Amino acid sequence: MKCISFQNLHIVFYLTIFISYRGIYVSCSPNVSTTNSAFKCLPDQTTALLQFKQDFSFQKPNFSYYYYHCSMFSNPYYNDIQPDSYPKMKFWKEEKDCCSWDGVTCHMKTGHVVGLDLSHSWLQGPLRSNSSLFKLHQLQKINLAYNNFTFCHIPSEFGQLSRLTDLILYYSMFSGQIPSEISCLTNLVYLGLSSFKNYDDTSFLYLKRVDLTSFIQNMTNLRRLYLRHVNLSSSVPESLTNLSSLTHLSLGGCGLYGKFPEELFQLPKLEFIQVPCNYLLNGFLPQFQNSSSLRQLNLAITNFSGKLPVSIGHLESLSAFVICQCNFVGPLPSSIWNLSNLSIVDLSFNHFNSHELPSTLGNHAKPNLVALWLRSAQFSGEIPSSIGNLTQLKHLDISYNSLSLPKVNTISELPKFQTLYLASCNLSEFPKFLKTQDQLEHLDLSNNRIEGQIPKWFWGIANKKLDFLDLSGNKLQGSLSVPPLFTSFFDISENNLTGKIHPSFRNWTNLKVLDMSENRFSGTIPQWLGNFGTSLEILNLHGNNIHGSLHQMLTKSSMLHLKKLDLSHNQLRGKVPQFLRNCSKLQVLNLGHNQISDTFPFWLQSMPELQVLVLRQNKFYGPIWHPPKFWSFERLHIMDLSFNNFSGSLPSEYFTDWVAMIQRPCGNTEQLRYVEDKLYPFKHYLNSITVINKGLEMKSMRILTAFTSIDLSNNRFDGEIPSSIGNLQALVVLNLSSNNFTGSIPPSLGNMSELESLDLSRNKLTCRIPQQLTDLTFLEYLNLSQNQLTGPIPRGSQFETFSSSSYVQNPELYGPPLSRICDKEDSPIFHQDNEVESEDGFTWKPVVVGYGFGIVVGFIIGHVTLSQRRSNWFWRSSVGKFIHAAC
Template sequence: MFYLMTLILSVSRCCSYVSCSKHSNVSTISSCLPDQTTALLQLKQEFAFVKPDFSGYYYRCPLVGNSHYNADIYESYPKMKFWKEEKDCCSWDGVTCNMKTGRVVALDLAYSWLQGPFPSNSSLFKLHGLRRINMAYNNFSFSLIPSDFGRLSKLPHLDLSFSMFSGLIPSEISFLTNLVSLDLSCFKNYYASGLLHLRKIDFANLIQNGTNLSALHLHQVDISSSLPESLANLSSLTSLRLGGCDLHGKFPENIFQFPKLEVIYLPCNYFLTGFLPQFQPSSSLKKLTLDYTNFSGILPNSIGYLKSMSHLILRNCHFVGTIPSSIWNLSELTFLDLSWNDFTGHHQLPSTLGNLAKLTVLSLRSSQLIGEIPFSLRNLTQLNYIDLSDNNLSGIIEFGYFSRLSNLQILSLSSNSLSVTTTNINSELPKFAILVLASCNLSEFPEFLKTQDQLRELDLSFNRIKGEIPKWFWGIGNNKLELLDLRWNELHGSLIVPPLLTSMFYFRISGNNLTGRIHPSFRKWTSFKVLDLSKNHFDGTIPQWLGRLAGSLEFLNLKENNLQGSIPLISTNGSMHNMMRILDLSHNQLRGKVPQSLINCSKLQVVNLGHNQISDTFPFWLQNLSELQILVLRSNNFFGPIWHPHKYLGFVNLSIIDLSFNHFSGSLPSEYFRNWGYMSKAPDRNKSDMASFGKSQVESNYSFAYMYSTSMMSKGLDMELMTALMIFTSIDLSNNKFDGEIPSSVGDLRSLIVLNLSSNSFTGTIPSSLGNLTELESLDLSKNKLIGGIPQQLENLTFLEYLNMSQNQLTGPIPQGGQLETFSYSSFEGNPGLCGLQLSKKCENTDATISFHSKEEESESENGFTWKVVVLRYGCGLVVGIIFGHVTLSRRSCWF
């Protein structure tokens, strides 16, 4: 009886969906309407079906652990290819119909291989009944998002993410007032620019009209504005993803208190400020991602109330204080990253770490950790990523400690006070993909590496590994090794690598004692992006085949070896798309000329050929490299002029040029620096130190950065610039044979920090336009033939820390005021005609000077402006200048 009643009920329920009786009032249709079929078939004709290739584009900030929030749950295949006219369109893959009306209500074409521009009059817009559109991860060939999407006024769900749309997002999107979820997230291109842009007013309208929004995803859309106040009204939000949008201003604190909010994803908004509030036990927050923002303040202990928290990612913010102990009680955490903050004091990894049993990622890099690694870490058997580097952890750790962590794939223990021992490992270790053991006091190559057949990236740099590289070492990773860093060990012998390692793209072995020639086995490594053999004892010539690797090679560093001969020609291999960006051949014994084939490397940002024996005229053609930022030709045998009326154009993006210690000669016209575009820009005080040059596409899972360094003269000292930043600008033309007057256009270089024109034969007076260089920290005009007085305008140089005007023919009083008062005798010696407080020769006729000031004061008092007022104003300016200078220079100190 029970089964009979169940059957009757089931049949009666069916009658509500299909016409079971002629008396039924429900009109149902079991197939889609003809106009819907026609529209879908027309839509099919609008695109080709090609599997998309997104290489060279980023779908996220390229940071550790920030995997894209939509995991690849979709199977990628051309869905529309299998749509057949003879079949009911409601049965087609990706199509959902309302079975009562026969109209299409949902279209899921994500990962469907669609290729081609999205037509502005697409047949999609004929499907007025659509309630859900998902066209993510296709390739719409950089076309604009059609404004006709705004016609689908009743649409609640729209997802066009990562489908190669570009340009301005149409304002008509804000007309979709019924939106519940919107995802317009996009890739960044090679230069880390978002493909899509959203105007500030359209962003504000979108949020103001989107009162029903539950999910707002605009990841990597270039918005470049502050957050509209109306965002605080979207109390229905469950997911907010605005990573990499160039947001600035303050993030509204009350948004953290939204009762339904589960996801806040804001990484890579470098100027977005904010604080974490006191959290409530009722909070629904599960994922909080703020890495690479300007959030600051303390981490509240109330963060322990977030019992549902699975992702806590605060990497590279500015949080201070101590890490709250309540974090170790968040038992649902699967992802914890507190790396690179400004935590103070010392933190020990607690034994309660074992409470985080679900943890898969633990990153506490540079978090002021001390003590030993607790035994409880071994209990986190779900871990696949551990980064404890750049702390002060101590003690001896036997590598067999990690044998219980069978899921562990990425491990970094570098730059601590740990001593890692790798002998007597009796149990099987996990199969590592990435292993970073830099600065771990290793004295030999770990034997356990012999069985690591999944290894892709290995860093053993800054250890004490001695001797030759054993042959078995080149077999690790089963010839799948992509990244290898052996810098700064005690390796010697020749470097012969097997040609089987064709997957290698990053290889650094600088700072060792390797000898011999650059072996031809490297020529098989056709995927090379980074090759650093610097600071060894390699000799012979640079092989010609190395020039043919420029098609893929981005960073080539061979400096400080014993290489001879000429610089090889750069071959295009039939392609003009050479990827070379940093070329450093300095501190060798290279001769000949600079090969003009370098002009094929259109992406070059750094050319350093300093400290060689190159004999050539100035390579004017380098001006055609529009991305060139650093040019060093120092200490060679270059000769002739650096200006020619028909060859000289100026350098558009140059920030550092060093031509010192050569035989360059001739005069420079007054307009010489007029076309140096980058140096002429007003300095941007808001520009982050993270805006460094040479940002590499060589991004591994561990995000190894290529830290480039170059030596330069600054403030009278030869310094090593460890990370060349675009906000550092320098000109060094010293120790040459230049004559004539110093170009007055040098005063146009408003962002200049270092200027060295010493040891030449410059004549004439010091240009008063130097007073415009308000960013200048180092000025050296010594050992020239300059005449006349020191311009009073130089008192404007409030950042000036080093000044040398010695050994000239300057005359008159040294201006008293500003930074000029702070320099000693050595800055002005060798100018018999100079006088002043810094010199033994005091200025005569002080009464006349006082009389002059009195007359000036008297005449100015007629306008109510007296000399006393000037002194008072100037004194205040100096104090402010010194304080501001201290703050700024303390920030700049990390450059050296």
């Protein structure tokens, strides 16, 4: 699945920012400038503009909440890059000619307002259908991009401005259906309606009543079409190939499917094709002509496949070629390296199977490569030393291939990198050439074989520029003492480091991610970690030897930006720290495998973003239900309370309002995303977690937002299983084993259509197995053993695949796959070998044995035994039928 296998988010993040700075992506706004007209602005135009100003307040927007990796692939803007961002309308004065106002363009002869550029103008408030904007009937160009219109609908009155050639509304917090009236603007040359995506990966804007074909059929003059993150849910219309003037096509993250028309690649004027993050969109690259105008081709995270054509060398204007996470296969045509304008190449996560990169790379045409991404693309061999000729190369990723670094004569032969990713490159020591890499901002040496202590010279490159440092998954030893750094991401996990958490960390000023998990650090958690309260988002100390009272150590209330806290697999004790109440952004809390002794922290349910809660294997006790204190966990995806001393019963309505587990995953499974994609764009395994799934303890390296799990096993819960649990239609794993639950299995479990693993073993459940459970078509693991279930095992669907181990030690349960079957009176009959035996254990053995002592004596013995056992059989059979009927 496309999004599931993607592990390159930090690359995309910086690649996008880099592209934005260099201007490779298209500018957000057209060339609309303020001009002085020969005649003054008409009074009615001034009045309309001033009325329009009164509709809004001015506040700098913050769009970072709505970003994730697909946004970055196709969006030239990021929150840190805001060209000319200021409140333009705030400086409009009535006493001045409106044609001189910032962002206003007037017709030189008539004084009518013909252009309005209010992009990045801090507008906040709804754009209403009765807005005075729609009184400016001579408008030809409107740019309202990057404002905050508070999720109002796009007014259909735009369709009345028939002279419009440019309508640019993207990334301005519009929502809902795009009005069909816009399709009547036949003069449009530039249409930009792009949107952000919501927290749950849904688009704010969509086309529903009209499809894309009918929407654009009248716009025959279109040159630029931007519908990024508009939910189209359609195939790419063939009618696009009729737009002979089209130069820019951007349909990233639109839910497109089917085959991409090859004819689009052949449009003579088309310069930019950007269709990333359409997971079900497939196609092939055609044979390119010398006359092609393509400058950018971005097919990232789609289902494009096949071989790259040799004719790609004809794309002489190509500057950016991004095909990461597709299904392209090798060999890689060497002609691509002859493109002298090529600046960005991202071939990551494909299947090229190329034995090596060409030794001539950088020797001939010397392409102006600035960024080369080859992560996990199945290349092998040595990076050619001619890479040193690529003097403009600033960003290089050769991680997770079989590539090795070039053998250079001097450590200064390589370019000065800003980004260098060498994960899983079979390194056994810190590369010596790093000594001269004083421009590094991002360095990844993870998953190599680097041993020993970190050399002192290495910290010399960790100057103010180094923002991202990943040394995880090596064999580093000794204590960790580091000088003050300005790094925001630091990962030293999965090594053999020892000692306490060094106080030098307290001098770091901008730390957002600190991952020291799976080492052998000891001591207590220092209180000065609270000093990172204004910046720290992720703290992971999982799998060390840290001890002490958790409640006393974490007392700071200033860690307001904390999104993940993982202190599992340590020796911590005490209570759950109350300061977490203030961490309103916390999404993942893992305190499992410690010695924490506390009651259930009911206050956690008030945390609005909490999605993962793990308290597994501690010393928690008491009920998890308290009427005045508990109502629901609305955002929770994973809840693991197993191996504690929780007790008490759960009311039937307990799971009524667990919204995240009630709602089924929307859309296709190809679009499923991970919790850490929302947490931080750098790391692919920040949210690993261990769950009991399908009877096995499994470490999930990434937490899928569609994966939902409840594990209450190995506690002391009693009473009936709440019937409201059947409302959790999105639940994938349910484990209630090793408790004291009584009563029958709720038939409502049959409504849990996504359930894959169900474990109710080692309880005191009675009555029959509900026939409704056969409706669970995704069920792969079932364990109902060691209960007091009765009656026949249901047949059909997945129940035909389960072995007898799913049902053992339920004495009154019978039917396949158990060795007990049912006779016509609904009474179980045992079969063992070739001997017929009734349920009460009677056989004719006494008769046969008695034959040696005489036929009469034998019959007497048999008769006495039969009489006694028939009496027992009659009681059991009668009572059994009564119990069956009651259930």
